[in-house]
Amino acid sequence: MTTAQLTVTIIIASWKNTLGRADKLFSTLTEEQFLREVAPGKNRILYLLGHLTAVHDGLHTILGLGERMHPEFEAIFVSKPDRAIEPLPSISELKKYWTEVNSSLLEKFARLLPEEWLQRHMAMSNADYAKDPTRNRLSVLLSRTNHLSYHLGQIILAPK
Amino acid sequence: MTTAQLTVTIIIASWKNTLGRADKLFSTLTEEQFLREVAPGKNRILYLLGHLTAVHDGLHTILGLGERMHPEFEAIFVSKPDRAIEPLPSISELKKYWTEVNSSLLEKFARLLPEEWLQRHMAMSNADYAKDPTRNRLSVLLSRTNHLSYHLGQIILAPK
Numbered sequence: 001m002t003t004a005q006l007t008v009t010i011i012i013a014s015w016k017n018t019l020g021r022a023d024k025l026f027s028t029l030t031e032e033q034f035l036r037e038v039a040p041g042k043n044r045i046l047y048l049l050g051h052l053t054a055v056h057d058g059l060h061t062i063l064g065l066g067e068r069m070h071p072e073f074e075a076i077f078v079s080k081p082d083r084a085i086e087p088l089p090s091i092s093e094l095k096k097y098w099t100e101v102n103s104s105l106l107e108k109f110a111r112l113l114p115e116e117w118l119q120r121h122m123a124m125s126n127a128d129y130a131k132d133p134t135r136n137r138l139s140v141l142l143s144r145t146n147h148l149s150y151h152l153g154q155i156i157l158a159p160k
Numbered sequence: 161m162t163t164a165q166l167t168v169t170i171i172i173a174s175w176k177n178t179l180g181r182a183d184k185l186f187s188t189l190t191e192e193q194f195l196r197e198v199a200p201g202k203n204r205i206l207y208l209l210g211h212l213t214a215v216h217d218g219l220h221t222i223l224g225l226g227e228r229m230h231p232e233f234e235a236i237f238v239s240k241p242d243r244a245i246e247p248l249p250s251i252s253e254l255k256k257y258w259t260e261v262n263s264s265l266l267e268k269f270a271r272l273l274p275e276e277w278l279q280r281h282m283a284m285s286n287a288d289y290a291k292d293p294t295r296n297r298l299s300v301l302l303s304r305t306n307h308l309s310y311h312l313g314q315i316i317l318a319p320k
Contacts, residue, residue: 001293006278007167010294014302039199039317118166133161134170142174142302146309153310154317157199 004114015145034091038154047082048151053098054078063137064122065108164274175305194251198314207242213258214238223297224282225268
C-alpha cells in the first residue's frame, strides 16, 4: 500500500465509522424520540437528521462529485434554524434521504484515486490551492467527519 | 511537500483546529458555567474538561511519546462517571492541566517524522499491525479529534 492509499483509507474509514455510529443511533430512535430536543430549547433530532443530510449532500459539489440530490434542503436545514420552517419533511422521508445521500457519496468516494483526494476542493481556486495545498478533498472530508461527531454528541443527549 | 507530509499536516491541522475551538469555548466560560450540566442529568462541563484532559493525556502512551502527566485522572474522569468521585480538582487546576497536556502533545507531535505517524500505535502488536497497517498513529489521532468534536457539540448546549 502506498502512503497516499494508506492515509486515504484511514480518513475514509474514520468517515464510515462515524456514519456507522450515526446510522445505528438513528435506527434505534422512535418517531416520538425524533421530535425531542437534544437539550431544552435546542434543535430537535429530526432537524439534525435533515441538517446532516443537507451538509453531507453538499459534499457532492464541494468535492466535485456531481450535483446535490436535495438542493432544497439548504434553505430548510442550513440557512434556517429549527422551527423556522414548518412542516419539515417526514421522519421516514428524511431517513430515506439520509441513506441515499450517504450511499451516493460512498459510491463516488470509491471511484476517486488516492491522488485525486489530494487535489484541491471545488470551493477553492487553483491559485489559492497553489499557496496552500492542504486545502484538498481530504481536509474537507475530515472537517465533515468532525461535524458529524459534533452533532452525534448532541443527539445522544436527548431524553430517552 | 511529499504525500506523507501533506496528509500528516492535514490531520494535525484538524486536531489543532478542533483544540482551538475548545480552548476558545473554555476561555469564555465562568466558574458557574463550568458547574452546569450539558443537558439535564448529564455530565457537567467541569467533568468533560477533566475527561478530555485524561483522554488526551493517554495519547502520550498510546502514541509512544512518553509517560502520562496525570495518570490519576483515568480513575476520576474515564473509568467513573461524573459525580462518582467528589470533589473534583478545581476549575483553575483543570484548565492548567488541559493546557499543559495539549502543549506537551503538540511539542511531541512536531518531532515525529511523517513516516513515524504511519507506524503502528503502542496498543497494537507488530503481528496485528502487519495484518492491518491502517491501525497507526494517524488513525488514533483522527479518532481523538472526533472524540473532542463529539464533546464540544455537547458543551455548547449547556445553558448560558
